[in-house]
Amino acid sequence: MSANKPNKLAFLSMPAPASYVAGLGRGASGFTTRSDIGPAREGPSAEVIAEAQEKRGEEVEVDPEQFQDPDNEYGLFAGTTYEQDDEEADKIYDSVDEAMDSRRRARREAQEQAELVKHRAERPKIQQQFADLKRGLSAVTDEEWENIPEVGNLTRKKRRREERTYVVPDSVLVGDRGKNEYENSLDDRQQQNGGFETPADSGTLTNFVEIGQARDKILSLKLDQISGTATSGTSTSVDPKGYLTSLDSVIIKSDAEIGDIKRARMLFDSLVKSNPKHAPGWIAAACLEEHAGRMVAARKIIKAGCEQCQKSEDIWLEAARLHNNDDAKVILANAVQHVGQSVKIWLAAADLEHDAKSKKPLEHIPNSVRLWKETVNLESSATDARIILARAVEVIPLSVELWLALARLETPDRAKAVLNKARKAIPTSHEIWIAAGRLLEQEASSHPEKTPEQVAKELEMVDKTIEAGVRELRRHQVLLTREQWLKEAERCEEEGSPRTCEAIVKATVAMELEEEDRLDTWVGDADAAEAKGRVGTARAVLAYALKVYPDRRSLWMRAAELEKSHGTRESFDAILQRAVHHCPQAEVLWLMAAKEKWLAGDVPASRRVLEEAFVANPESEKIWLAAVKLEAENGELMVARELLIRARTVADTERIWMKSAVFERQQGQVDTALETLATALKKFPKFAKLYMIQGQIYQSLNNIPAARAAFAAGLKACPKEIILWILASRLEEADGRSIKARALLEKARLVNPANETLWAEAVSVEERAGGAPQAKAMLSRGLQECPTSGLLWSMAIWAEPRPMRKARSVDALKKSADNPVIICTVARLFWAERKIEKARQWFGRAVATDQDLGDSWGWWLKFERQHGTEEHGEEVRKACIAAEPYHSPRWQSIAKYLKNTGKSTRETLEMVANALQ
Known part of the structure; x- marks a missing residue:
């Protein structure tokens, strides 16, 4: 390397800048390693780190404690004393905060709910986005499913070759068939032609008969080899006839089960060795061997357990179970020497004896109630049983069961003496007092020659006996x-002692009750007893309540409903007579009494009841109209007209005027009816039904302008009346003005928003006009405004194609599960799918949800006509008559038709079932 060339690594030996902190730019801080222990270098100071962060433009963290008061460690006011007035001030501030929060809570929750709905509308779940597509998959045909291309394996991994299997060729089977056969003659064709020739039945032609014979031959050869009958001379111990049968008796255990048994055997072996006096361990070990099929080992283990645990009755009983009858007798005989006071041991030993005299171990355990009862059960004659029970109550005088059993076997006179002795022996037993009351009731009703006065006097003794019993029990601190007393009363009713039940209720139903809570509590007790099917107890509770509150109308109504549902016609009439006597101002009770007489066929008695009702309630609208209906139904038209005239003078109500107009219209007096309506409208201009009847009369006379004017006047006076809007729309539609009908319904929806009836009528107008897309669009708008409407959901279900109706019904049930219209629609869907039982159940649910809808009853009867028996149909008719439905579109249109005036509920039901489609 030359001297002039710069060294690129020279900076490594340079000193670091003064403000340099290693790793600080990456968020690191100073740290100390093991090599730094000793003269470890301190990290950078806080000022250096803050300066470096400021140079890099980072935000400097502020220490929250830098503004802390140096003289106060915890806070500015920490040194002051928290007194009672400070606590009171804090509570006041908290209450103010809570009150402000409660004022804003409703608005805040509403805002949060609106934001949640908006968020879900903007960003729905994946499941909601593809719900319609998933439902659309049900309409995909099989051909479209088959045309969907298969997704291939796009990976480049080597596929594992599947092992191929081949069917055994027929030639092999034919060859095996002739393996042990020898042919000693030549083929005829070979002899004739002088050579070999391919047989005609070989080649491409297959002889299936020979193949079957070949299989049978091979199977027989294999079976012969196994059974030792083959020609090879070998023999075996396998029986071919009983081989398969013996396989059924072999218990094949898996490897896992065998391993579990071995582990459990080791565990129980350790248990019995570590704690040999623990009887359940020996029993479990024996049961394990029994389960494994080793009965000898099980008996050996249980024998060792009996030697170790001689005072345990369970181990002796288990040992007797694992042995046969004779050995079990020996085991139990040994057991009674060690556990002589065990009732279970003696009962098990008695069960093994065949002689009745040998089954009586009472001399060993005379104080066992169970042994005395078993001994009594062994006696065949009542006399011997009575003698044994007499001895039993002497030995065990505190057993209530034995005293009661003895009293049941004695004659009535001697039974009284027995119960008196029992009462003295056990003064704290309420069962003995109840048994005494039942005995008196049975004695009073068992002699038919007694007069009613004598029977009533003896039955009063039942009340006195139960009252005395309650007092005595209270005196002996039995509370x-x-x-508990009501449960005893229900038990007496269940066992056939209604008078004793009533006596118990009279004596105890007012216990532990405040005066202001008594009425509601008693009504609740009656409802609970009726729900359990204890009608006598419910009747007794209501009877006592009526004695305390004889002027309560609601209480009399409840008692009357109970008798109507569960009593006889005579009891129902009797309770109504008492009701109108104590509550003469109760109109509904008078009407129920008059109707009951009328239904019984006693029209004069019904008139007398209404006359008495007139005296008590001279201005009652309901009683006047009931009297008019009674006379009109029985053909007394002039009397009915006179009653209406008098009623208009005396009562002068809007309904009486309306009924007067309807009566005249039914009798064909149209002019009189219109005059009556004109007078009534001057008196009651806000009563919408007067306009409806007036418009319908004009429409029946084909006077369209007058009918339109009547409906228009009614809409102006009563804009909230839905039926009036619908009648006006149908008038325009009948006159050929569909646009005007739509406009009226649109205006009606503006005046009455979120009304399902108006939306349903609008959808029907579009359907009748032939615009299916417009009807579906209208239906969608209606469901948006009325999302829980059963009527609109029903129309939506039937508007869908058949494959989509079931999914649509599921959506409807999610929106409104308890709507009777939707439930009836689901029942009709099951009907269409031929699911008879499900359809019947859903029809029952529909009418149970709302019994007032007549169309549901009509659909059910129509269903039973097609798929049910005559008994099913009759049950529907009877239930409908008892329910007396009044509403539903088709039911009202048929029931109020002029020609159907006076039709009964049964006849109306038949006509509705015929009209429904």
Whole structure:
């Protein structure tokens, strides 16, 4: 290297600048290594690091403690005393902050929800983006699926060759067939032609019969070789006939299972050696050997366990189980010498005996209730059992079970004496008092020759007995809760003692209750008992509540509903008679009583009930209209008209005027009906149904301008009435003015936003006009404004092609799972797919969700007509009659049709089922 050439590595020996810190530009700091221990060099100071960072343009970190008060280590005010007024001030500030936060919380949460919805709309999930495409895959045909190209392996890795398998050629089978055969004659064709010739049946022609025979021959040869019947002379011990049968009895264990058994055997062996007095270890070890199929080893282990654990009854019982009957007797005989007071040992020994006299070990354990019960069960005659029980209660006087069993076997008179003795022996048992009440009830109802007065007097003794029992138990500090007593009452009802159940309820239902909580608690108890099917308990609770609150209308209504659902017609009528006597101002109770008489066919009695109702409620609109309906349904039209005239004078309500117009219209008196409507509209200009009836009458008379004027006046007076808008739109549509109909519905939606009925009518207008795309667009707009509408979702489901309806129904159920219209639509989809049971279940869910929708009942009956039996259809009819539906579009249109006036619910249901398509 020349002397003039500069050295490029000379800078390594130069000293570092004063402000240089190694690695500082990369965020490093000074550190100390093992080699630096000793005279370790200190790192750069804080001033040097700050200066270097400032030169590089980096932001200098500020020490938060540089402004700390030097005289105060923790804070400026840390030296002051935190007094009570400071704590109170902090609490006031916290409460103010909390109040301000609560005021802003609703607005803040609403804003956050809106931002979340906006974010999800702008950036939806991948699953939402491809939901329509995934649903569209269901419409892909099989041909399109097959035309999708396969994705090849684009990697350059060597593929592993698959091993090829070949079918055995038929020639091999034919050759094996003739392997041991010898042909001693020449072919006829060879003899004739003087030479060899290829057979005609060889070559390309295959003889499948010979191939089958060849397979059979080979299989028989192999079986003969195994069984020792082959010509080779070899013999074996295999039985070919029982070979496959014996294979079924062989338990084949896998290697893993055998390994588990070995490990468990070592574990149990260690357990019994380390703790030989632990009986469960011996039992587990014996069970393991039993599972492994080594019964001799299992019995040997359990025998050793019995020697080590002679006081354990479980190990003796396990030893008896592992041996046969005779050996088990010897084992249990040895067991009773060591565990003589074990009831289980004696019962197991008794089960092994065949002689009944040998099955009575009571002399060894006389204080065992279970042994006494087993001994009684062995007796064939009631007399012997009674004698044994009499002895049992002497030996064990504190057993309630034995006293009750003895009382059940005695005559009524002697049973009373037995229960009295039991009550004295066990004064804290409520079961004995309940048994005494049940005995009195049984004695009162077992003699048919007794008069009703005698029966009633004896049944009163049941109430007195239960009341005395509750007092005595309370005196002996036995305090059962209300819930426990109600459970006892339900048990008595279940076992066939309704009077004892009622007595228990009377004596205990008011316990532990505050006066202001009694009514709600009793109604809740009745509802809970009814839900369990304990109608007698619910009836008793309501009867007691009605005695305490005889003037509560809601309580009488609840009792009447209970009797209507579970009682007889006589009990229902009786409860209604009592109800109207205590609550004469309750119109609904009078109407229920009159309707019950009418349904029973007693029209004069129904009239008498309504007359009494008129006296108690002279200005009641409902009672007047009920009387009119009763007379009109029974053909007394003049009486009905007179009642309406009187009602307009006395009650003078808008509904009475409307019913008067409807009555005249039904009788064909159109002019009278219009006059009545004109008078009514002057009195009640805001009642929309008057305009509806007026417009419909004019429309039936083909007076379109007058009908249009009537509807227009109604819309001006009642713009919030949805049905009035729909009737006006349908009038224009019937007159051929679809554009005007659409305009009316558009205006109606502006006045009544987010109304599903108006949107559904708009969609129907487009469908009737023949514009399917316009109808679908209208339906989409309606679902955007009413996302939970069952009516619109139902229309959307049926608007889809058949393959897409199921996916659409899933979307509908997600939006509104409990909507009865959607549930009914899903049932109809199952119906279309011939899933009969599922469709029946979903129809049941639809009517259970809302029993007032008549169209759901109609669809169900139509379904049962096609796929169900007559019994199924009759069940639907009866349930519909009990529910008395009133709403739904098709149901109302048929029920309010003039020609269907007076039709029953059953007849209306049949017509609705016929009309639905």
